Amino acid sequence: MGWIACNNVISDLYAMGVSRIDNVLMLLSTSTKFTTKQEDAVLPQIMSGFRDCCFAAGTQVRGGQTTRNPWVLLGGCATSVLSKDNFVLPNGAKPGDLLILTKPLGTQIAVNLNQWLDDEDTDKLKPTGMNDEDVRKGYDAATVSMMTLNRKASSLMRKYKAHAATDVTGFGILGHAQNLVECQEEELDFIIEKLPILNKIAKADDGMGRMFQLVKGYSAETSGGLLLAIDPNEADKYVAELKAANGHDIWIIGKVTSGSRKATIIPEVKIIDVALDENEKIISL
């Protein structure tokens, strides 16, 4: 959990093509409801996960704040100081660009299903059509995905001169695509034609009456991938090099056209079922 929280923090810099992170502050609150024993068990694990993620990113926690709160809270603040050619402004997409997504969607649902299984809440699980093993596998795959750093995705943004990017988190893929299209210098539309989604999770959401609005693009992600707009002549090279480094698929999910600052998912969107199996359980740094 500490690793994923840290990864979520530094990912904002990765989305700017910043792959050298100078400093990280950790914000942590323990729960006022914890016993001393619970606190001693949980907090060191959270803190070491957070620290380990910093090490993996080539940076360090050098300060922060700890406090007490009814809920456990975990976050941070990452800083880099760079010259202009070491980051990518997120506003330079062009008509004809392709849209790339570097991690599959569905983390929120996978985590929720696993929680329901822990709570033995079979009523909630039934409509998903997933058995216990499916749920655990989905959770493991989501965890691997959330732990994967966007660092390489970020450095390749500079190498292949990506025009704009954001990381996909709380607003879902469409929410972030909309935010990104609104801040472009040119008046553009982002058209999303494919959605790579963790194995069986799209069907599970269908079964639940699309409660999470995953295929509509609104299901929240934690520590999601980068969504980037890139010249079509560079897109294949970006995908190939990142795939070689990360060991899992990277997807061209759509295109950029002249337009009116709208992001849409086409009605006949293609769902790509992403199996992250045991062999791929290698955290990409």
Place this chain on the structure above:
Amino acid sequence: MGWIACNNVISDLYAMGVSRIDNVLMLLSTSTKFTTKQEDAVLPQIMSGFRDCCFAAGTQVRGGQTTRNPWVLLGGCATSVLSKDNFVLPNGAKPGDLLILTKPLGTQIAVNLNQWLDDEDTDKLKPTGMNDEDVRKGYDAATVSMMTLNRKASSLMRKYKAHAATDVTGFGILGHAQNLVECQEEELDFIIEKLPILNKIAKADDGMGRMFQLVKGYSAETSGGLLLAIDPNEADKYVAELKAANGHDIWIIGKVTSGSRKATIIPEVKIIDVALDENEKIISL
């Protein structure tokens, strides 16, 4: 409250002699217990107070995070990027230096007493020997003090070449003095001989059986002053110039000697009763 929270955030930079603040992020959580009406009344005020403090400090809120939580939470992260001659390392105190404190102590107690008065908790207030008007005046004085920026105190640190500084917050004056003495390059002691304390607050704590340990130096402060070590030839000039700018007293409260990295308050410590009356209700920027 927003102003004071922001001031508390940026004060960490002021304690390094940094008086130009490049960027501020605001961290805010609304309470899950608020009604919409309460939220609409409280949050805009907090946010505009936070923003106004940034403007007063010559900087701006350029990002941050908002969330929901049982308790309202408020904080931030301030950043400056500077060359070495634009800040003061906190580890260069010398034997013979004088210790200066730029704000009076007692804010935590003043705020607590005011809360008890709001709650009509007369049992708690009785031993303080303060009447209602005293409590309100103490609270007003504490508010003025907490709202006062350490910006001028900070720029004068560079002008008069202060050797080390910290801001006095959650650990109380002695806690922060101890932290500061431990990080000095030389083996020193910090001897505190005077404690400037908001009007009647020291007596109030005495009446309560020293519940807050104010005179022992452990009562927490919010947005407290700077505690700094400075060459004795510069101390009077620093005090005079900051007093002229801020309009209230600044105090030489002790001295630095060779020693064993210990901060102490002498047993016969002199309490300075600091009246911040109506005429002095000018926020020092």
